[in-house]
Amino acid sequence: MNKYKYLKSLALLTCLGANSQANAELFDLKYTATVTSITADEAYFPRALQSTSLAGSIVSIGDTVTGVFRFDTGVVAGTWENGPETGLYHDLSGYSLSIGEFREAGGFGSVSVVDSSDSEHGGDKVSLYHRGYYYTPVYLSDTFLDFGSSSAAIFPNSQLTADTLRLIGPSRFSYKYHQILDEDFTVNADVNFWSMTPAVPEPSTYAMLAVGLGLLAWRRKNAATHA
Numbered sequence: 001m002n003k004y005k006y007l008k009s010l011a012l013l014t015c016l017g018a019n020s021q022a023n024a025e026l027f028d029l030k031y032t033a034t035v036t037s038i039t040a041d042e043a044y045f046p047r048a049l050q051s052t053s054l055a056g057s058i059v060s061i062g063d064t065v066t067g068v069f070r071f072d073t074g075v076v077a078g079t080w081e082n083g084p085e086t087g088l089y090h091d092l093s094g095y096s097l098s099i100g101e102f103r104e105a106g107g108f109g110s111v112s113v114v115d116s117s118d119s120e121h122g123g124d125k126v127s128l129y130h131r132g133y134y135y136t137p138v139y140l141s142d143t144f145l146d147f148g149s150s151s152a153a154i155f156p157n158s159q160l161t162a163d164t165l166r167l168i169g170p171s172r173f174s175y176k177y178h179q180i181l182d183e184d185f186t187v188n189a190d191v192n193f194w195s196m197t198p199a200v201p202e203p204s205t206y207a208m209l210a211v212g213l214g215l216l217a218w219r220r221k222n223a224a225t226h227a
Contacts, residue, residue, distance in 0.1 A: 025074035026093070026199040027162070029111075029128065031145065033065040033173045033189035035099065041176075041184040052185050054102045054177050055137055063100035065173065065189045069128045069145065070094030070199055071111045073160055084118040088158045094199075095130050097143060099175065099187060104141065107132030113160045116152040124154040124168070139179040145191070146171045162196040170194060 038061060040047040051060035071090040079088045092109040109130035116124050126147040133140050149168035170191035177185045 026070065026072045027196050028094075028199045029069045029071070029145075029165070029194065029196045031065075031067055031170070031173070031191055031194040033191045035059065035061050035063045035065060035187055035189045037061065037186075037188045039186045039188075041186055049185075054099070054185065054187075055104075055134070055139060057100065057102040059100045059102050059187060065097070065099050065175075065187075067097040067143070067145070068095065069109070069111065069130070077110065079158075085114050085116050085122075086158060087112055087114040089113070092128075092130060095132075095143075097130075097175070099189075104132060104134070106134075107141075109143075111160070113155055113158040115155045115158040119150060119152040123149040123151045125149065125171075126155075126160060126165070126168070137179065139177060141178065142176040144172065144174045144176075146173075147194075160196075165194070165196045 038049040038052055038059065040049055040052070051058055053059070070093050072093060073090060075090060076088050077091045080086070089110045089112040092111065095107055095109060096105045097103070107130055109128070112127045112129070114125045114127075116122055128143075128145040130143040131140065132143075147165070147168045148171040151167075154164050154167050173189040173191050175187040175189075177187070
């Protein structure tokens with residue numbers, strides 16, 4: 001009977017371990033950048049600005065941009081093919097952005113990975129996109145972070161990894177801010193740093209593991225008491 005209880009506990013921990021492994025392909029793509037231009041996107045007459053207000057927060061040229069795109073490389077949301085290019089995309093499961101005093105999180109988006117078979121038509125590339133809708137104040141936004149290479153041999157089978165991402169560089173960061181009945185703004189920045197690292201497990205994962213370990217310890221102690 002005690003052996004049976006031990007095996008049940010071991011099975012529970014195995015399931016918890018499997019749950020942790022399921023998150024092993026969840027990554028955070030982190031980056032920092034420096035704002036190089038701000039534009040008021042008026043129809044036909046865009047104006048260059050030194051600073052502006054986004055949702056009540058001041059953003060200026062020279063400000064630091066930091067952001068995170070979170071996605072699971074083990075879950076493919078879709079695939080496509082266009083001439084010499086094949087690609088796939090992953091849905092975003094997390095997003096955050098700060099530009100100077102401005103902060104933003106939430107929304108939805110995707111990570112598109114393009115595997116080119118012919119470098120003459122452009123090399124392999126990665127495009128990260130996010131769209132957010134917000135209500136205090138009411139506005140919507142689009143965030144773009146693109147990576148590109150002249151090589152067509154970076155992403156075999158469109159597989160994005162931390163190692164392959166190091167082989168290419170960012171080509172642009174752009175943030176578009178659209179406020180109803182007001183001006184639209186575009187913020188462009190030069191990317192200084194980027195990395196792709198495993199996402200930190202959610203607190204619930206640690207809690208489940210702790211419960212499993214506690215249960216195993218209790219059952220071992222109980223088995224020793226009745227031996």
